[in-house]
Amino acid sequence: GAGVSQSPSNKVTEKGKDVELRCDPISGHTALYWYRQSLGQGLEFLIYFQGNSAPDKSGLPSDRFSAERTGGSVSTLTIQRTQQEDSAVYLCASINSGGATYNEQFFGPGTRLTVL
Amino acid sequence: AQSVTQLGSHVSVSEGALVLLRCNYSSSVPPYLFWYVQYPNQGLQLLLKYTTGATLVKGINGFEAEFKKSETSFHLTKPSAHMSDAAEYFCAVIPYSGAGSYQLTFGKGTKLSVIP
Numbered sequence: 001g002a003g004v005s006q007s008p009s010n011k012v013t014e015k016g017k018d019v020e021l022r023c024d025p026i027s028g029h030t031a032l033y034w035y036r037q038s039l040g041q042g043l044e045f046l047i048y049f050q051g052n053s054a055p056d057k058s059g060l061p062s063d064r065f066s067a068e069r070t071g072g073s074v075s076t077l078t079i080q081r082t083q084q085e086d087s088a089v090y091l092c093a094s095i096n097s098g099g100a101t102y103n104e105q106f107f108g109p110g111t112r113l114t115v116l
Numbered sequence: 117a118q119s120v121t122q123l124g125s126h127v128s129v130s131e132g133a134l135v136l137l138r139c140n141y142s143s144s145v146p147p148y149l150f151w152y153v154q155y156p157n158q159g160l161q162l163l164l165k166y167t168t169g170a171t172l173v174k175g176i177n178g179f180e181a182e183f184k185k186s187e188t189s190f191h192l193t194k195p196s197a198h199m200s201d202a203a204e205y206f207c208a209v210i211p212y213s214g215a216g217s218y219q220l221t222f223g224k225g226t227k228l229s230v231i232p
Contacts, residue, residue: 048219104162
């Protein structure tokens with residue numbers, strides 16, 4: 001079975017542009033997380049989706065960041081008007097919240113974002 | 117609020133020597149505890165986890181960790197280091213609250229180097 005996939009693997013953009021990052025979770029996994037990994041801040045939680053419930057957006061650093069999850073599967077993280085401090089690796093993880101491994105998050109390879 | 121402290125951002129060991137990576141957590145109740153490994157340009161892979169039950173847990177690649185409630189610690193060990201163990205290791209916690217989004221709170225990471 002396929003793992004979590006993310007695209008693109010690398011993204012270089014100019015300051016002020018918008019970017020979209022995609023995450024395909026493991027089929028059947030009901031919950032999805034986005035994290036950011038940066039040199040200065042380490043690994044930080046951004047947002048969490050669980051089924052049809054309202055997402056937990058408590059980790060989003062600013063209103064330039066948003067995310068959606070369509071059909072309970074694919075998720076897109078959008079960063080508007082990118083800034084240089086947004087440069088980081090964005091990691092997606094999914095979890096089978098109803099299964100035996102309900103507390104185990106499976107991570108994708110990440111998208112490395114560079115804002116020039 | 118929870119926090120995770122990993123002592124030592126860089127650890128070097130000789131091939132065949134004991135690996136000891138330290139992790140302490142701060143939490144009002146014992147959380148779920150995890151160790152993840154990250155190889156260059158890859159996502160996070162779960163090494164092992166503690167939820168309940170036996171406090172000594174064994175993981176993949178010969179690693180194990182012991183949960184010590186009195187010391188609020190979850191140190192990672194491996195009896196004999198291999199060159200392929202060179203990677204970055206992250207300790208993480210999830211609050212055992214029975215509710216919420218179960219997002220991981222990570223330590224800053226420890227980069228392990230193995231010297232031939």
